[in-house]
Amino acid sequence: MDLILMHPSHLIALACLYIATVYREKDSIAWFEELQVDMIVVKNISMEILDFYENHRLITDERINMAFNKLAFKP
Ligand SMILES: *[C@@H]1O[C@H](CO)[C@@H](O)[C@H](O)[C@H]1NC(C)=O
Numbered sequence: 001m002d003l004i005l006m007h008p009s010h011l012i013a014l015a016c017l018y019i020a021t022v023y024r025e026k027d028s029i030a031w032f033e034e035l036q037v038d039m040i041v042v043k044n045i046s047m048e049i050l051d052f053y054e055n056h057r058l059i060t061d062e063r064i065n066m067a068f069n070k071l072a073f074k075p
Pocket of ligand 1: 040041044
């Protein structure tokens with residue numbers, strides 16, 4: 001997840017707000033229009049965030065523990 005290297009923080013924050021408004025089924029179109037931000041960029045960032053959490057969900061505790069165990073054995 002290299003969002004912070006690719007996008008300014010205010011757009012990442014707006015993407016989080018966008019996800020929250022969609023999740024809670026709030027009508028935020030007018031609010032975002034007033035900000036005059038490029039909603040394609042905000043939506044792209046939102047998709048990247050959701051993709052991250054979707055992929056993160058697939059990493060089980062077992063896999064994390066295996067990775068930590070491997071690290072522990074490194075000299
Ligand atoms: C949005 O994402 C699509 C697909 O990943 C990409 O092709 C497009 O260039 C992106 N647009 C912007 C404005 O970031």
